[in-house]
Amino acid sequence: MLNFFTQASHHLGVYLVLGALLFAIGFFGFCRHRTLVGMLVSGELILAGASLNFVAFGRFLAADPVTGQIFALFIMGIAAAEAAIVLSIMLAVYRNYRTIQTRDLKEMEG
Amino acid sequence: MTIDLSPEKVYPVVSALLFAGVAGITLLGAVVAASARRLVYSVSGLALSFVGLAGIYLFLQSPFLALMQILIYIGAVCVVIMFAIMLADVVEEKSARPRALLAGIACFLVAAMLAFALIVLIGRTAWMPKAVQVNTGAVQDIGRALLTRFGFAFELISVVLLLAILGALVVARTGRGNNRE
Structure with missing residues (x-):
């Protein structure tokens, strides 16, 4: 038991379980939150779980450990771009509807 | 002792x-x-x-x-x-809907099942043996890979970021213009 505890940071499975838990928590938040900002925050958690998986696989299984890290860097860039776009859309929506509760955004006009 | x-x-x-x-x-x-x-x-x-x-x-x-x-x-x-x-x-949000609690419990159950299934899957999968690593993944190696093998993706992501900034500006400004009319 103590041996596993001291060796935990050298096992691939530990990181994969952490990534799976992050993904599940993010999924829970994505369903539960009722505002666009809350859903964005949960989406970031899901992305964090995914990039943790990439880095763990890159560190333990890949022949070139650089690939996993670079993929995680690209995920960061995409997430930053996504956050900027989503937040500007949110501001535009707020200007028109005076709310960002998903419940109230149910009217579409063509 | x-x-x-x-x-x-x-x-x-x-x-x-x-x-x-x-x-x-x-x-x-x-x-x-x-x-x-x-x-x-x-x-x-x-x-x-x-x-x-x-x-x-x-x-x-x-x-x-x-x-x-x-x-x-x-x-x-x-x-x-x-x-x-x-x-x-x-x-x-002030749980305006009467069934908000029920929905929260349902979300939790689905997420818990998802986590359980993923963890079982991780435990059962036989991962391939560790490969011989060609470098240590140090900062120097990342820099070399970013500017050689991943150079194209690296440039593309800067274009994506530029477009995202411009798009964010346009979207945020458009709403303001409509408001003024």
Whole structure:
């Protein structure tokens, strides 16, 4: 038991379980939150779980450990771009509807 | 009985305690981010979770990624989300719907089943044996790979970021123009 505890940071499975838990928590938040900002925050958690998986696989299984890290860097860039776009859309929506509760955004006009 | 305090005995235990600490911080922050009622707490939980994730990246021998995690996610993304909350004056959701609790329980059950299934899958899968690694994944190797093999993707992502900034400006300005008319 103590041996596993001291060796935990050298096992691939530990990181994969952490990534799976992050993904599940993010999924829970994505369903539960009722505002666009809350859903964005949960989406970031899901992305964090995914990039943790990439880095763990890159560190333990890949022949070139650089690939996993670079993929995680690209995920960061995409997430930053996504956050900027989503937040500007949110501001535009707020200007028109005076709310960002998903419940109230149910009217579409063509 | 004397306690052996030689570095060979102490360092693994300290390292394991640190690892448990950062993993715990990551999961705790994520739970706060997903379940907090107030969005400000939610974003703070996200930042806490990312601090822990940076620590996990350090354990994965990726110090550059850990620094970028703190710089980009906490320094940029979380701050921008916080600004948006303040600008949009988010009023907190007050379980207006009668079945909000039921929906929350359903979300939790689905997420728990998802986590359980993934963990069982991770436990059952026989991963391929470790490959012989051609380098150590140090910062020098990342820089070399970014400017040679991944050069095209590297340039593309800068175009994506530029377009995202321009698009964000256009979308945010358009709403303001409509308001003035």
